[in-house]
Amino acid sequence: MSDSFTMNEAQPRLLDTTDQGLIGAPLDRPEGALKVSGQATYTAEYHPEGMCHGVLVRATITRGTVTGFDETAAAALPGYLGLFHGPEFLRNPAQGMAGKAPTQPGDRVAYHGQPIALVVAESFETARDAAARIVVHYDEQPGAPVDPETAPSEEPDDRTVQGDLDAAMRKGAATLDRAYTTPGHAAAAMEPHAALAEWEGDHLTLHGALQMIRYNKAELADAIGVKPEQVRVLAPYIGGGFGSKLGISAEHISAALAARALKRPVRVVMARQTVFDAILRRTETAQRLRLAAETDGKLTAIGHEDRISNLEGEGFAEPTAAATQFLYAAPNRLVRKTISRNHRTPSGSVRAPGEAVGMFALECGMDELAETLGICPVELRLRNIPEKHPETGQTFTAHALAQALREGAQAFGWDKRTEPGTRREGEWLIGMGVASAARTNMLIASSARVTLTRDGALVETDMTDIGTGSYAILGQIAGEMLGLPIDKVSVHLADSDLPGASGSGGSFGASSAGSAVFLAARKIRDELAKRLGCAPEDVRVDRGQVTGDNKKAALADLLVEPIAMEASIESGETAKTHFSSGFGAHFAEVAVSEITGEVRVRRILGVFGVGRVLNEKTARSQAVGGMIWGVGSALHEELSHDPRTGHIVGRDLANYHVPSHADIPAKMEVRFLEERDDHANPIQSKGIGELGISGAGAAVINAIHNATGLRVYDFPATPDKIVQGFMEHGR
Amino acid sequence: MPISLKVNGVERTLECDTRVSLLDALRDHLDLPGTKKGCDHGQCGACTILVNGRRINSCLTLAVMHEGDEITTIEGLGGPEDLSPMQRDFVSCDGYQCGYCTPGQIMSATGMLAEARDGMPSHVSESLIGKANLSDAEIAERMSGNLCRCSAYPFIREAIARNTEQSQ
Known part of the structure; x- marks a missing residue:
């Protein structure tokens, strides 16, 4: 990751000068045949030798302390392997791009349905039965506020105040002052959240339904107290995310801990109800919108205030007024947020937070x-x-x-x-x-490696494809840049051993990871120019031919030695001067x-x-x-x-x-x-x-x-x- | 207890816990993970398979109830190298995104076409007798047991419509 490209100025439109015909083309997804034939392998579908099954035990109180577990009835079941809990357990999933462990509450419970322990057994059926037989003792702290209307709230200080909204509302030829409410939403990705953890010595391999591998690896290592290089995360196929799989959550940590203790691979798949309870939801909102306009429709005032909710200590706050801040002009503006701190399932990113x-x-x-x-x-x-x-x-x-x-x-x-x-x-x-x-x-820091041989190109990055089309578009970018038909390009994704990309979130994945692939391929073109003997800005690589400065060679002839290039990109000046x-x-x-x-x-x-x-x-x-x-x-x-x-x-x-x-x-x-x-x-x-x-x-x-x-x-x-x-x- | 099933034309025997759902038997015991588990409660349709030619939610039935039954899963419809026409059309119409509900959609569509051929009406059929005209509304109604959170619905139905008798 030596020389990272920084987006400091507008870049030439190189992809408008290439002639491979791949960019923009409505190509089928390369992994399509695997998906429609049931051969694309999702997290829960690996079956390593000796795998056992975990089912999460969850709190049945809203707030308090776990004082003990009684395993007697569960332990009587043949095939019962144990109950796992402890200081590494998570209160809730990591927020997107956290890169470190989320709150690890010890024996504290902060919302109803919080995962508090993992039961492991030889079979899923036994684990499910055993989890229901665990008796949990609590010291309950009743009266936890759960209604955003009445719970304590706080106001972050990043409000917008321009001009005088109240005065403009009084003077407006037409005004609007309305309250709107939206309920909480669930991402409800079709694949339930899942993890499969396997240790080899002190190295952990985790298959996880996860959207952001680079961050997830760091989160996982931090949460279980190992070095990032001891962790490998894999997620070649993810059954939808929509924000719900941005950060590591209870199934990943608990599978890793149980697998380490049992010295066996452990799989944990959340039941659908657990996904609803224990995965970050989209907050409910209460909003007040005020608009004032002249008779010709010119807005003179925009005010957007909102109340959202999240659990104490969670940094995420739904940016309800995000679009209001730039969509329409008006000299008088007010954007203000209130965060209710209550004990509902914590909130986080769900598609377009x-x-x-x-x-x-x-x-x-x-x-x-x-x-x-x-x-x-x-x-x-x-x-x-x-x-x-x-x-x-x-x-x-x-x-x-x-x-x-x-x-x-x-x-x-x-x-x-x-x-x-x-x-x-x-x-x-x-x-x-x-x-x-x-x-x-947005542009989020991303890296990718492209290797070009006589047989074609290989794209490698830890970028994920959660259904978004990463496998397709990353191959198309590389093929377009390197003059290859699409079937000569393969794309390897979602392995933390590969160069780290943005991951899938915030709609920034295709552009961020795609730019890294583009830059790596551009470096290869520079090398091809050198091998051909022309200036890098003169080289053209189209349909298997490399040309430039009146020279021409077949691509294959320049590839006696393969070329592998890695590139990185990060945002820069243009993100400051431009929006x-x-x-x-x-x-x-x-x-x-x-x-x-x-x-x-x-x-x-x-x-x-x-x-x-x-x-x-x-x-x-x-x-x-x-x-x-x-x-x-x-x-x-x-x-x-x-x-x-x-x-x-x-x-x-x-x-x-x-x-x-x-x-x-x-x-x-x-x-x-x-x-x-x-x-x-x-x-x-x-x-x-x-x-x-x-x-x-x-x-x-x-x-x-x-x-x-x-x-x-x-x-x-x-x-x-x-x-x-x-x-x-x-x- | 021991069970014998005919899965995708092959006799399979397994020894399993009576609590094992047919879905888990396929995914965890018979190495056929193409059938997906989305909810385990018959609410999403991701686990749809054919039992004796009719579509069912395999999560809602126990494996031990199917002694001798003929089971067809997505793996039996066609592999990556020999896709069925319906599977091919899902690819070309982009009738999926993440792919997780896809085997269920395809199996459900396959079963649905058989139901329509056999004259079964739906809630939106104009007549209870005679062959249903598989309009988009009919296909939508008959496929509504299969959720797709990526929301590829229009493209899923486009793929299915290419495989109705009228379109053949």
Whole structure:
């Protein structure tokens, strides 16, 4: 990792000059055949000789101390191997990119469902039975606050205050002052959280369902008190993450500790209910949005205050107003956060932390303000696009909001939108809604190695593919740079022995790890130029030919000696002078039953500017996936808590309603605008997976308003709330 | 206790605890981890397999209840080198992302097409008798027992639609 490239200035668009035809091409995923034939191996599917099975024991109190375990009934079971607990156990998973152990509470319990011990047995069935037979003795500290409304709270001091919001609200020609609430959300990745730990001497190999290998290795080593070089983490296939697998959690630590004590491989797979209880959730939010505008729609004030919750000591705070800070211009601004410290399952990153819930308030508020002003909601947004970052004054990099709104409106048939509550098909009221999309784009330090031989190229990095398409796009970048067809490129990922990348999170993985692969391949091109005898800036490597300075050679002829190059990238000056974000616009059409209050989404169009698209097919899937999450948060998803204990109720996939096939129309359309983000990274790309959810739910809610005339402020917009609205409006 | 199953056309015998689900028997005892465990409660569909030609959630049934049954899992549909048309279409339509629900989606779709061929109606069928026209609404309804959190739904259904009788 000697010479790291720092992103200090805009980079030339080298990928626009290559001619291999791979970049952006809608190629199938290279691992596709393995996935559809059941041959892609996920964490719980390795069966080393002598493997035994662990099941987590979890607290049945909300707050207090564990004073003892009675193993008698469990130990009587044939095949019982033991109970493991102790100071290394974790209170909750590490937050994303922690790189060190999360809180290790000893015998303290801080929320209902907290993992407190691991039972290990010869079989899963015995371990499950034994875990239920462990009797736990507690010294309970009753009265733990679990209601964010009444629990003690604190206010971090990073608020934004510009101008005078209150004065602007008094003077505004049109104003809006609304409260919005969103419930907690679960990532609910399809693969339950899992670990398989195996020791060889004092070296640990851990297969884990994990998104950020470089950080996870450090977290694991720190938590169990070994050196990072004694730990190897592997996660070649991960069954979805969405933020829930960013940091190490109870299954990893407990498997590692039990495996060390038993001198046998130990597998721990969380039951689905454990995943709900013991994995970081998205916080519930209570938000207040204030807007003031002149009669022409120019905003004069934006205020966004929110209350979120997390357990004491957790540094993560959902950045609810993240998009509000830069999406629209207004001279008077206030952004303020309150953190409720309570004893619910702690909160952390779930897909697009911040925007996913904060944009409900901002974008539904803009819709309502547009109605008050008598201005088209698309037009209102167009009139308020800032020239520079309204808080920091940074220059925006490629900024597609206006184009996305205009092109989207035309493609969607926005001109056919009627007055609220006026379009009807039998019992169904039909409406259209719009919302802006925005999600900050980041570059996170990443390294990769590319090796080029006569047989092709090998890409190696600890980057993960959680369904995002890393295997596809990293191969495409290397192939494009090295003039190889895609079947001559192999990609090895998610092994902590490989160069460390950003991991999957914050939508920064493709651009960050992709840039490292790009730079490693560029070094190889430099070496090829040297071998050909031309200047590095003159070399072209296309379709197996290397040319430059009127010289030409077959690639294979220059590869008598293979070339291996490693490269690293980190963010630099451009991240200070410029502000990079994905932008876009969501357009939704819904039908609302006047009888049942049921909302059917008929079609959604998302138009996005995400810089260079690396693979149209996987990019589209990422965007649509995010848009469907938007539908889920608008209409279905809601974590509920027992008011006495804070315990999550309905903690399974039958009671926590993620969208299903029947909820989602076939017409989920995506358009990517032709764009390059020169200041983001040397491949000019931006994140996609979270931009798709950011604003999508608000477009659905705004469409419900257009269909029915009703406004919902407490999400999700379930049928009971719609029916209630109908009744209040005398229908 | 001992059990014999015919799995993907091969007679398999195993000695297992009566508490072992058919799903765990496949994944942990018969070395067929292609069938996935997403919830263990019949709520997500990731464990869908065919038993005697009909789709079921293999987590909701015990292995010992299936003495002599014919089991088809994703491994029996086609390997990476000889994918079935449905498997190929899932790849080309990008009818997946993380891939974890995918074997269940494909097995469910395979079973669903057989149900439709046999004249079984769904909640959204216009008529209870006669062959169902496998419109997108029909496919969506019949596939709603299979969750996909990556939310590849439109592309999963596109892949399935390519394999209906009407499209053949």
